[in-house]
Amino acid sequence: MNVRQWARDLRMGARFAFTGGREGWIRVLLTAVGVGLGVALLLLTTAVPSVLSARDQRSDARADYPDRYGHEQPAKADDTLLIAKLDTTYHDQDIRGRLVQPDGPRATLAPGLTKYPAAGDMVVSPALKELLESGEGKLLRERIPYRVVGTIGESGLVGSRELAYYAGADDLDQHRDNWQVARLDGFGGTEQMSERMDPVLILLVVVVLVALLMPVAVFIAAAVRFGGERRDRRLAALRLVGSDSRMTHRIAAGEALAGALLGLVFGTVFFLIGRQAVGSVEIQGISVFPGDLNPTPVLAACVALAVPAAAVLVTLFALRGVVIEPLGVVRTAKPARRRLWWRLLLPLVGLAMLYPMFGQGRDNGDFNKLLVIGGVLLLLAGVTALLPWFVEAVVGRLGGGGVAWQLAVRRLQLSSGSAARSVNGIAVAVAGAIALQMFFAGIESDYTSQTRYDLDRAQMSVTIPAGTPLAPVTEKFAAVKGVRKVTALGVGSAGDKSWRTGEGPDNMAQIAIGDCAALRDVAALPSCHDGDVFALDVSWNDEDTKALAKPGRTLHLGDSEVSGKALDVKWTVPQGLRHARAVKDANGMERGGFLMTPSALPAQAVRAISGEFYLSLDESVPDVKERVRNAALAADPFANMTVWTSSEESTKFVAVRKGLLVGATCVLLLIGASLLVSQLEQLRERKKLLSALVAFGTRRRTLSLSVLWQTAVPVALGLLLASVVGLTLGMVLLKMSRTPLSVHWSSVLSMAGIGAGVVLLVTLLSLPPLLRLMRPDGLRTE
Structure with missing residues (x-):
């Protein structure tokens, strides 16, 4: 097959996607929205290096407190100033405070300032100004009684929501012997020796990245298959006019490619919208400036190439078991049972890749990152491979019950694959979350030390x-x-x-x-x-x-x-x-x-x-x-x-945990939005079926319950499989870090509960459109 024919068929599929009338446009838009949400999160991930770099550069540029015992302080001159460190905490929020007293008119300016405030005045960060002006800042105003005369510019802050101020003083000479007071002739350049992260923390960071990005890839793969049943019926018409099966598959891939390319555009738009909104958001004490969210060009290019390629490959893979004939799609006949052996092969190979690092701990060098990434990916991919087989095996044995239950079970038996696809992403996310929770809980004691304080006597x-x-x-x-x-x-x-x-x-x-x-x-x-x-x-x-x-x-x-x-x-x-x-x-x-x-x-x-x-x-x-x-x-x-x-935690461990929580929050938002789009797409596919059932007298309550059961059964099976895989991966990580094996069932149940809660919320949000679809006039066609 030459490249020219491939290109011609892909172009034809793209034209069908955009010229297929209202149905075609709806399918393309749903695909684009689903892919776009995933692309936006991937672009956000590619921007993380630039965010960290920008924060570090601004932090280094404003460094203003040299080691009193390691650096010679300059003599008083026209270009020096006295500065005092007055950091404080308010309602568990850290506030960076500085008292400044210039020694002369040419005193070097701190980043973000145009001039130093006079004694009794201060310049503050926008977030601190907002807090001081609010009712919540009443006690803080008593602690920082200076008059606000300006705001600190972006170059003087590490984040958009950072709380910071510079206050003017005229009596710092009296406190020269205090360790909090220093004389400076410039900002920045203070050398800080950073402690190297130990191998277990590096392992944790790698696993966090894989576990957070894997659900995104699963959602993108599911999004390009939106409307697959209707698409396959349209492709049957192509067979009737002379297209062979391979050409039909390439045209289907072209449709998916069009949706994926539009999804890249949507994802870029979503990312830009989110980028502008991110300046007003703070998660786990971390905030960023919109200008810092610049995707790394190489990583962004990888996303732009990988998403369309994945759309084509997923479509061709999905069509391998579908026979598209001139007179219709052979999908209603009893399909061959899904094979289990190759599905088990994925997690087994993943375990084999991780096994050589069992017992390595933090004392035997760094973990092989390629083996770690490959092993964790294959274990989590095992969820996506095993879930369709697991759902098919279970729902095939389900039987009698109420009308709603029977409708749901029959629908699952006819299309267990699409049911499994809809919950694949949440299952992978829960499996990764359970493993990470186990790992965090297992190694937490290594990064937590008991303090000597007697809290019964003082706090x-x-x-x-x-x-x-x-x-x-x-x-x-x-x-x-x-x-x-x-x-x-x-x-x-x-x-x-x-x-x-x-x-x-x-x-x-x-x-x-x-x-x-x-x-x-x-x-x-x-x-x-x-x-x-x-x-x-x-x-x-x-x-x-x-x-x-x-x-x-x-x-x-x-x-x-x-x-x-x-x-x-x-x-x-x-x-x-x-x-x-x-x-x-x-x-x-x-x-x-x-x-x-x-x-x-x-x-x-x-x-x-x-x-x-x-x-x-x-x-x-x-x-x-x-x-x-x-x-x-x-x-x-x-x-x-x-x-x-009673205890203190390692700052690096806390930083990794904060990063996980920030990433998990973004992934949960993606999960919810993508599941909602997926649910709406499935309801649209069943519009005529629902209308026919209503026309025959089926109660809306019965249909609503059947839709709920159709969601609940795959979710329950997905969470069960995710718990097994998550526990397995968690135990493997504990063995690798040479940590005693223990299962924290509360973490397992909480992660499964969060996953179930997200699905339940999405199901409730999809009920209003479901009720609108359950009308007899839905049978009308043009």
């Missing part, structure tokens, strides 16, 4: 820089609604030499100052009165405290954060020094050094003592954590707050 901690009196801050916290208890400790350091000397002290110990109630939280005190001083006995070898805890010895006090370089306060260890056994405090640490009651501390040393506050909260009180943050920043703008949790 938040606040650190106040040196120089702020503790008593007024304690009163502020105690007055916050929802704060049950405040434990306040002053923290500093004691050394045997002054920090003003170049060498510094040889022996150094921590000191903690507080009332007797606060000190009892860190040590088992025999008795306690104001004026007492204790040396702590610890379970570890604290040689420094032993060397310093000698009555009559003169020590030098300073702030543990800034090494006391601003102060040199002498203190003599009292003769009445007592010993106490250290216990773990609310922070989960066993302190060493000295404990002092307030009157035992020299008055001059107050400015060298920073504050640590441990707060017990009534978390049933609305916004109690936000009120604590407001009180802390009102006491000192450089206060640091920590919300305690």
